[in-house]
Amino acid sequence: MNLHEYQGKEILSSFGVRIQRGIVAQNAQEAVAAAKQLTSETGTSWHVIKAQVHAGGRGKGGGVKLAKNLQEVEEIAGKIIGMDLVTPQTSAQGKRVHQVLVAEDVYYPGETETNEFYMSVLLNRGTGRNMIMYSTEGGMDIETVAEETPHLIFTEEIDPAVGLMPFQARRVAFNLGLSGLAFKEMTKFVANLYTAYVKSDSSLFEINPVLKTSDNLIMAVDAKVTIDDNSLFRHKNYVDLRDVREESAIEVEAGELGLNYVDLDGNVGCMVNGAGLAMATMDLIKQAGGEPANFLDVGGTADAARVEAAFKIILKDPAVKAILINIFGGIVRCDRVAQGVIDAYKNMGTINVPIIVRLQGTNADIAKELIDNSGLDVMSATEFQEAADKVQQVLA
C-alpha cells in the first residue's frame, strides 16, 4: 500500500525521525490557514506547496512550488489543487491533485551550506535481508545516479538477528562526509528511520532528499512509504491511510469483488486462474496477434458469481474485441467453471464480443461438452495453442 508524502512523514515522525513540518490542505483557504499556523510554530514566512499524489517527480510537473507570502500560498494552492499533474511517473493524462501539503521552508540561510542526500530502506531479495541504500547525490533521480556515478551509492545490510548496529549508522554518516552536530544528527536519523521501517512493517522507504540544514540538522524533506499489504492485519490504524482516489477505479472495483485485476491497453480481455498462468496467457495473446487488455486472476473458486463479476469488469473496457478464458482446473473442476461461464453469460444477456473458453484439467472433457452444447456464441478449446489459434481467428 502506497502512502502520500504527508502520511509517510507522520509515521516517520512518530518514531522520532525529524521531518520537514507541514499541514495538509484540501483547498486554498485551508492552505492559507495551514501557512499561518506553521508561521506561528516555526517562525518561517516562506512555505512550500506540494501536490499530494502517488507519483514521483512532482517538482518537474509543477506540483511543488515555493510561496513567499500568504497571497502566493493561496494562488499556488488554488492552482495545484484540481490540476492533472503530469510527471515522468504518471500517464500522459496525469494525476488529479486533491490535496496539497503546506510545508515549512527548510532551505533557510545560516552558518553552513545546506546539503541534500538520498536514503532508502528496502529488502535485498538476494540475501533476504533489509538494507539501507544511500548516496551523497540527493534530490535527483537515483536511477540516474546509479547509471552515471554508481560509486556514490552505498549500502548497509542489516542482520535481522541484531538489527541496525551503531557502527553501521556511524559508517553511513562518515560516508556522507558529515562531522560535528550533523554527524550525530545523521546517526540518530538513520537509527530512527530503520526502527520506523521495521515497526511499521514497510516494504519501502525512500527519502529523497534527506536534508542537512544550514544549522546542521538532518531531516526528511520528502517521504515515499510503502506498507507491506500482508502485514496490515497487525496495523489496523494504517488501513484508513489508503486513498482509493489514487488507484484505478476499475482496479479498486475488481479488488472489492475479490479479483486480482490490472488494467492494460490491449484489445483482448482475459480471465485466468493463477498469476503465472495469467501472465503466460497474456504473452500468448500477444503472440497470436492481439494485445492483452488486462491481467485478471480469478483465483481458486471460479464459480458463476466470480466469472460474471470478471465478465463485467472486462467488458467495461470498450477496447475489448475478444475475451479468452483460460482455466487450468486442479482442485476446481472444469465442469463447474464451464457451468459458471454459461450461467454468467445467460445472466449478462448479450455479450457482443466473441468468447474463447479454454478449460484444461479435472473434467475438461465434460466441460467442453457443456460449452459446445450450450447454444451460446462461445468457442471451446482444450489445448493452450488451440486457444491462441482461436484468438487469432476472431481477430482476423
Place this chain on the structure above:
Amino acid sequence: MSVLVNKDSKIIVQGFTGSEGTFHASQMIEYGTNVVGGVTPGKGGQTHLDRPVFNTVLDAVNEVGADTTIIFVPPAFAADAIMEAADAGIKVIITITEGIPVADMITASSYIKNKDCRLIGPNCPGVITPGEAKVGIMPGFVFKKGTVGIVSKSGTLTYEAADQVVKQGLGITTAIGIGGDPIIGTTTKEAVELLINDPETEAVVMIGEIGGQLEADAANWYKASGSKKPVVGFIAGETAPAGRTMGHAGAIVGGSDDTAQAKKEIMRACGIHVVDSPAEIGKKIAEVLA
C-alpha cells in the same frame, strides 16, 4: 530416484485440522502420500483423518519420526510454524501459505539458515514425486511418472507444463513449486541443481516470471556446471507492464536484468532451450530428449 519427497518420506501437516489442511491432507492421503500425522496446538492426542494429531512438531518427530512437513497455517502464524519445524529437526519444510508478512520471512529465513533443513516456498503449490508422494495442492492426476524435472514459481503454470510434458508421452520425476514471494527458501538455482544431480532426471523444465535474479542465477549456475542434461525454459510476463509492483528503489537493485526479455537472453546465452510461447514447453522437451 527423485528429489525432496518420495514414498518413504514421513510427512506431517501443520495446520492439520483447519479447513485447508483437512481438505488437502485428505487429497494427499488419497494420492497415496505417506502422511503420518499432523500438528494443531491444543489438539494433541486427538485423531484426524485416521492420523494422530500432535501439539508440537517435536512431538511428531519423536513419536512418529516425521522428517517432512507441509504448512497450511494462516499467514500471521506461518513463519513461527516454519521455525518450529526447523527447530524440531524436520528436513524438508514445504510452506503453502500465501500472504506471510515480509518481515516475518526475514526472521524465519535467518533463523533456519544454520539448521539442517530445506524450506520450499512459501506461497507455492508444493512438491510432487509422481506415484510416490504429493506434498502440495496440485492436481495429482496431471503428473505422470517419468524423467523430466520441473521447477516453477507459479502454481497453475506448473500444472500446464506437466500436462504438456505428459501429453508428449513423457513424465515427471519431481515437480518443485518454489513459490512467488520476495523471500523463498529454495531458489530456482537450488531446485535446478537438485534435479540436475538426480540420476533419474534426464531433462529439466524451468519456469520463471518477471522480477528478481533467480532465473539468471540458475542459468549461470547451469552453464558453469557443464551439465549435459538439457534445460527448457520459459519466462512469463513478456507483456506485463513494468513497475506495477516494484518501487523506485527496488528497481535499482533488480537492475534491467529482470525483464522477461533480459532473463531469456541470459538463459539462452547459458545454453538453456528457451521457448517464447507457453504452449510449446512440452514440444520443446520432447525435441531435446529425442
